[in-house]
Amino acid sequence: MDSLTQIVLGAAVGEAVLGRKIGNKAMLYGAIAGTIPDFDIFSSYLTDTVSALEIHRGFTHSILFSVLFAPLFAFIVCKYERYKNFKNWTLLFFLAFVTHPILDAQTTWGTQLFWPLDIRLAFKNVFVIDPLYTVPFLIFLILAMRQKKQAKKRRFYNNLGLIVSSSYLVLTLILKMISYQTFKKELANxxxxxxxxxxxxxxxxxxxxxxxxxxxxxxxxxxxxxxxxxxxxxxxxxxxxxxxxxxxxxxxxxxxxxxxxxxxxxxxxxxxxxxxxxxxxxxxxxxxxxxxxxxxxxxxxxxxxxxxxxxxxxxxxxxxxxxxxxxxxxxx
Structure with missing residues (x-):
């Protein structure tokens, strides 16, 4: 998905994990973590076209990357942040990392979630930019951001954003099945x-x-x-x-x-x-x-x-x- 969408998803995940503890900082760290897997795009400047295409949405979009690098980023953040719960920071980075490729797996290009296994998941149920997924999600995130960190409304808005966006993805899978049957029937006709x-x-x-x-x-x-x-x-x-x-x-x-x-x-x-x-x-x-x-x-x-x-x-x-x-x- 596009960068804005991944930032919004990462911020919502960060809020869900640490919003009560550190407020809007949780969204900030979640947003940053949500963009890190896409750093593989810089491979296009360092290697040939074919290799860059193979690398894109590869290792950095895998569960292995999330497992290895979440503790590393948590360790770094614990060094200078007041809140020093290593376990919770690790959970924030892991979930922000792993939800990124899970969302990307809904697109046509897909992701190698199980890298190094040569399996690219591509469900092809959403386009890489989908306003109906991103805009409502962003609105709920902004509403949550405006609340105090202990406010019930803050959790309500953030959870609602996660529920609505996830429900939309389920809906697109249903629409995909309907369209598939339409094409199949037309080919037969x-x-x-x-x-x-x-x-x-x-x-x-x-x-x-x-x-x-x-x-x-x-x-x-x-x-x-x-x-x-x-x-x-x-x-x-x-x-x-x-x-x-x-x-x-x-x-x-x-x-x-x-x-x-x-x-x-x-x-x-x-x-x-x-x-x-x-x-x-x-x-x-x-x-x-x-x-x-x-x-x-x-x-x-x-x-x-x-x-x-x-x-x-x-x-x-x-x-x-x-x-x-x-x-x-x-x-x-």
């Missing part, structure tokens, strides 16, 4: 034979859902709103995996395939190959759009070693997408 079907919410909402469908030689992408009245239209993207040739056997290419969970297409432009991660779709609601959210240029050196470089996104595409989303949410 259109007599489309497929190998796999994955669904996820579109940006900033859980009303309009997107589906990735794998067929024998192509992937299909479709959208379905709960306000739709017409059949779903699917865009088709030919896999073109054969364009990789010998590159398909290279370890770095295999790693990229593993990162994308096999949901990728290859296209060729001006004798240059591009690797498109289909899991995140395109920056457009238009049929057969080609501006993929994650598109990587493949450069090959004299020794046949590939380098993957992410193509920059165009701001105008993002602005246009928001407008298209608003129209599509209202139904087809």
């Amino acid at each position: 259109q007599q489309i034979t497929y190998k796999s079907l994955k669904t996820k919410p579109t940006p900033l909402n859980t009303i309009l859902w997107s589906a990735n469908v794998e067929t024998e030689n192509a992937y299909l992408i479709g959208h379905s709103s709960f306000f739709d009245s017409k059949p779903i239209q699917f865009s088709e993207y030919t896999k073109n995996h054969h364009l990789l040739g010998e590159l398909a056997k290279h370890p770095k290419t295999k790693r990229m395939m593993a990162i994308s969970k096999g949901w990728f297409t290859i296209n060729k432009e001006n004798n240059t190959l591009y690797f498109n991660d289909l899991r995140f779709g395109t920056l457009s609601m238009q049929p057969n759009a080609q501006n993929f959210v994650f598109k990587y240029k493949i450069d090959v050196d004299a020794n046949g070693n590939p380098t993957f470089t992410e193509e920059p996104k165009q701001k105008r595409d993002g602005k246009k997408l928001l407008s298209e989303l608003w129209q599509r949410i209202k139904g087809n």
